[in-house]
Amino acid sequence: MSDDSSSPLTTLKILIIGESGVGKSSLMLRFVDDVFDPEQAATIGVDFRVTSMVIDGNRVKLAIWDTAGQERFRTLTPSYYRGAQGVICVYDVTSRSSFEKLNHWMTEVDTYCTNENIIKMMVANKIDMPNRVVSREEGLKFAKRHRTLFIEASAKTKEGVQCTFEELIEKIIQTPDLWDNDRPTFRLGQSTDASGGSLCGC
Numbered sequence: 278m279s280d281d282s283s284s285p286l287t288t289l290k291i292l293i294i295g296e297s298g299v300g301k302s303s304l305m306l307r308f309v310d311d312v313f314d315p316e317q318a319a320t321i322g323v324d325f326r327v328t329s330m331v332i333d334g335n336r337v338k339l340a341i342w343d344t345a346g347q348e349r350f351r352t353l354t355p356s357y358y359r360g361a362q363g364v365i366c367v368y369d370v371t372s373r374s375s376f377e378k379l380n381h382w383m384t385e386v387d388t389y390c391t392n393e394n395i396i397k398m399m400v401a402n403k404i405d406m407p408n409r410v411v412s413r414e415e416g417l418k419f420a421k422r423h424r425t426l427f428i429e430a431s432a433k434t435k436e437g438v439q440c441t442f443e444e445l446i447e448k449i450i451q452t453p454d455l456w457d458n459d460r461p462t463f464r465l466g467q468s469t470d471a472s473g474g475s476l477c478g479c
């Protein structure tokens with residue numbers, strides 16, 4: 278049964294990181310507003326959107342943080358990561374340097390994340406472009422080595438965008454340690470109370 282109209286199961290903080298120009302804002306705006314701007318301006322500091330989606334019949338609220346790729350805007354880096362349950366790390370398949378910088382972004386995640394079980398998703402963006410220089414195999418290999426989810430996408434054509442968020446959120450929801458701290462007696466798909474009583478009153 279869909280829980281769409283009731284209060285959300287949880288609110289998740291999702292971070293989008295990666296080099297400048299790889300398409301972080303474009304992926305967020307395609308997902309949240311279903312729009313694409315071929316002249317998308319660079320993000321200054323951080324942009325922020327709230328939306329919700331239904332996963333396995335449960336409504337989940339998402340706070341999506343779109344961070345600036347440019348180094349000069351990243352003085353607040355530790356606060357971006359605080360409390361995040363999921364991180365989407367984007368590279369551009371037409372830019373080898375954006376792929377080579379993934380190690381740096383993974384190190385940043387490991388340094389600043391406060392949730393040790395944080396779910397990581399690697400997104401190979403701009404697959405609509407003809408001048409690809411990073412193969413799918415290279416992306417997959419990197420993702421495997423770093424134990425992250427992996428998807429190829431295009432914010433321009435929409436390919437893979439919905440899947441990116443669905444797979445990430447699904448994986449987070451399957452990892453209750455990440456999100457159910459304030460609801461210790463509830464598990465997805467069932468209503469149990471470790472202390473023996475029932476909260477739902479039915």
Ligand SMILES: Nc1nc2c(ncn2[C@@H]2O[C@H](COP(=O)(O)OP(=O)(O)OP(=O)(O)O)[C@@H](O)[C@H]2O)c(=O)[nH]1
Pocket residue numbers: 295296297298299300301302303304314315316317318319320321344345346347402403404405406430431432433434
């Ligand atoms: N062809 C194509 N262009 C894209 C795609 N995604 C983004 N772009 C373009 O790439 C440029 C940079 O996109 P942004 O979304 O601003 O990139 P960003 O990673 O947010 O950049 P910063 O804010 O500087 O960190 C813009 O001109 C976008 O229109 C895509 O999937 N395909």
